[in-house]
Amino acid sequence: MTEYLPESSWSESAHSSSHDFWESTRPAPFQEQRLTRPSSRAQRRPAAALAADVNELLESMARKRVPRLDGVRARLAQARAGLRLEAIEDAVHTMHASTTALDFLGSRSGQTAAEFVRQGQALLGASTALRHLGAAFVQRHDTEAPVTRLVWIDLALESGSLQKRVRQAARWLAEMDQDLVTRRRAASSELAARAIEELARHAQAMHTRVQGVHRLCSHARSVHLVCEQLGEQRTALCTTLQDKIGPASWRLEQELRPLLEVGGYRALVPTELMAAIDARHELQVVLTQAGAQIIRLQEGDGELATQLSWMEHKARTIA
Numbered sequence: 001m002t003e004y005l006p007e008s009s010w011s012e013s014a015h016s017s018s019h020d021f022w023e024s025t026r027p028a029p030f031q032e033q034r035l036t037r038p039s040s041r042a043q044r045r046p047a048a049a050l051a052a053d054v055n056e057l058l059e060s061m062a063r064k065r066v067p068r069l070d071g072v073r074a075r076l077a078q079a080r081a082g083l084r085l086e087a088i089e090d091a092v093h094t095m096h097a098s099t100t101a102l103d104f105l106g107s108r109s110g111q112t113a114a115e116f117v118r119q120g121q122a123l124l125g126a127s128t129a130l131r132h133l134g135a136a137f138v139q140r141h142d143t144e145a146p147v148t149r150l151v152w153i154d155l156a157l158e159s160g161s162l163q164k165r166v167r168q169a170a171r172w173l174a175e176m177d178q179d180l181v182t183r184r185r186a187a188s189s190e191l192a193a194r195a196i197e198e199l200a201r202h203a204q205a206m207h208t209r210v211q212g213v214h215r216l217c218s219h220a221r222s223v224h225l226v227c228e229q230l231g232e233q234r235t236a237l238c239t240t241l242q243d244k245i246g247p248a249s250w251r252l253e254q255e256l257r258p259l260l261e262v263g264g265y266r267a268l269v270p271t272e273l274m275a276a277i278d279a280r281h282e283l284q285v286v287l288t289q290a291g292a293q294i295i296r297l298q299e300g301d302g303e304l305a306t307q308l309s310w311m312e313h314k315a316r317t318i319a
Helices: 047-081 086-101 104-108 113-186 190-263 270-318
Strands: none
Touching: 047 113, 047 190, 047 270, 086 113, 086 190, 086 270, 104 113, 104 270, 113 190, 190 270
């Protein structure tokens, strides 16, 4: 199974930073607190010592840094599960269907006036339900968004810290490769050549492990980008619910209630219907906008679920 996910419009390529992955400056012996000490050619160490440093760094990442990053991933997954869209989606669809079903022509005939009243009452019920659900959705977003943003910050910090160690390991591996090239040229016995090749195989194995951690960091950055986009989209939906659908539904209710009161005992004339018809059209426009926003949020949520699942799988293989 490939370790790369398909390209997505919601996130940057997981490998966008691969051009700066391998660097070849000379570092000092491994100290996790001081990973970027300058070095000189005169201080170059043999491949065996570099292999020990890389292995120690990999074990440290697998033991501490990767589990910490996975812990942030788990918190993101929990936050995602608490922000469901199904209820508000159903309410928006029900409201849109109620406005479409409202037949103003039926109000002009005594034979269909009762059906018009029934349709209007159903619309009023759907409007009340959507208004209450929308207010609860906005309130929940306002409460949980700041907490979720802190988790995004933790994700960026943990992945950035892990990426620094990946770059350090990459530099050491590059130095190890250079030392092995030099030693191959100077090898004077079969035994020395076999030892060099064994070190080269060990370096390749560590190279694969480092690349795995690098991909995990890259996908963490992709997850962070998806989260930011979802946050913006959710805020936009809240604005639509609160500032557009709320006032538009209230206006339609105010125009419709008098019509329903008199529509039960007499036919309505066209001039009485015009304000309500305009209000319905205004509401349908913003309901359509909200429906499109919900679809985009669902697509982004699916992308986030895929990325989080990949991160969980990769972290398990590394740890």
